[in-house]
Amino acid sequence: MTSLEAVGTYLPEQRVPVRKCLEAYGFPENHIRMHERFFGFSQVRLDPGRDLVDLLVSAAGGLAELRGREHQVRYVLHARTMPVVAPYPRNPLRAAVRRLGLAHAVSFSVTQHACASGLLAVHLAGQLLAGDGDPQARALVLTGEKAFTGSARVDIGGGVMGEAAAAVLVRAGGERDRMIGYAASTHGRYSDGPWMSEPVTVEFREAYPRLLAEVIVTAVERAGLTLADLDLILPHHVNRISWLRTLRRLGLGRPGVLLLDSFPEVGHCFCADSFIGYQLACRQGRLRPGARYLMASVGLGATFAAMVFVH
Amino acid sequence: MTIDASEVAGTVTHALARMAGHDPADIGPRTRLFEDLAFDSTGVLELLIELETSLGIEFDAETLEPTDFETVDSLVNYVSKQLQDG
Numbered sequence: 001m002t003s004l005e006a007v008g009t010y011l012p013e014q015r016v017p018v019r020k021c022l023e024a025y026g027f028p029e030n031h032i033r034m035h036e037r038f039f040g041f042s043q044v045r046l047d048p049g050r051d052l053v054d055l056l057v058s059a060a061g062g063l064a065e066l067r068g069r070e071h072q073v074r075y076v077l078h079a080r081t082m083p084v085v086a087p088y089p090r091n092p093l094r095a096a097v098r099r100l101g102l103a104h105a106v107s108f109s110v111t112q113h114a115c116a117s118g119l120l121a122v123h124l125a126g127q128l129l130a131g132d133g134d135p136q137a138r139a140l141v142l143t144g145e146k147a148f149t150g151s152a153r154v155d156i157g158g159g160v161m162g163e164a165a166a167a168v169l170v171r172a173g174g175e176r177d178r179m180i181g182y183a184a185s186t187h188g189r190y191s192d193g194p195w196m197s198e199p200v201t202v203e204f205r206e207a208y209p210r211l212l213a214e215v216i217v218t219a220v221e222r223a224g225l226t227l228a229d230l231d232l233i234l235p236h237h238v239n240r241i242s243w244l245r246t247l248r249r250l251g252l253g254r255p256g257v258l259l260l261d262s263f264p265e266v267g268h269c270f271c272a273d274s275f276i277g278y279q280l281a282c283r284q285g286r287l288r289p290g291a292r293y294l295m296a297s298v299g300l301g302a303t304f305a306a307m308v309f310v311h
Numbered sequence: 312m313t314i315d316a317s318e319v320a321g322t323v324t325h326a327l328a329r330m331a332g333h334d335p336a337d338i339g340p341r342t343r344l345f346e347d348l349a350f351d352s353t354g355v356l357e358l359l360i361e362l363e364t365s366l367g368i369e370f371d372a373e374t375l376e377p378t379d380f381e382t383v384d385s386l387v388n389y390v391s392k393q394l395q396d397g
Contacts, residue, residue: 030357030360031357033363034360037360037369037370038360039361039374040360167394205351205352205353206351230368241372241375
């Protein structure tokens, strides 16, 4: 059984209004207001003076549980949205791993589920550790990216990209934050991602709440639960309206079941959103021991994923 | 804010006509936004932004229901209610 031993996050200090970002990206006024009024964005956190290596190292630096135990880390996975994050031959993951004192670990990137790759990486890390059978072994999942291309800065589903990052220490076994259900569903019809034709983009947007609801139901069923058992949903930070539509479809009208507080403050941070939400939920006391919560994300391409945990 | 129903209907109809490229005279209470005017969910949000500007109000995103956008009549009812509640 996979569990999250610790979660650390790094939120860059620079806060930039989404209006300023979208104006710079050439968005018309009505689309800017749509992001502010309906998609739920206020500002994003950016880190213009620092590169991806700094970002990943800062995320892992937030994990006090990692210090002094680096030798236990067998795998380092960089879960990311973009297949290419730096010009060749730079390898930010290898550089980060060396700076973290983890050069002995097997390190690799997980990209095929785009923004849903964070959940896939947790799943893979748990599988690898379980296969090894060493109860002391750990895996480190890193998330966080620099929006360094135009197409990376705004998600067509309704997200403005930020540069907050998260690090997750994963173990096989363990009781707290135990993963009890995971589902991922890839719909190749939408494989062109941000380059889909207009009719297919429209079709994707209309299908989005249904496909997200379906994968949530599957993950919950695999966890042996019902939707009514969920105490909290930690969403990816894309389009608040689409989340409200998804909850309506699921019949989840309970106030507070969806954590939206981190949404307007940090922007859509690639694969890091649900982990940022996790930390916020812990700080707010919204995850009590035994609470069942669900992380969900959608990656362009298009993969819908959901993962259920017991705190 | 006090705006009568016919004024709301006129504002909604003109916004729909402008965005969909139709003559306002061709749009009636039973005209369907998605099927007849080819709106999608994003287009509907753009429409709401236009109406917010025209009417000087802010809609409550949490109250939006898909049924509010089925026809011109249902949208006019939604906007009127928001104006009353606001």
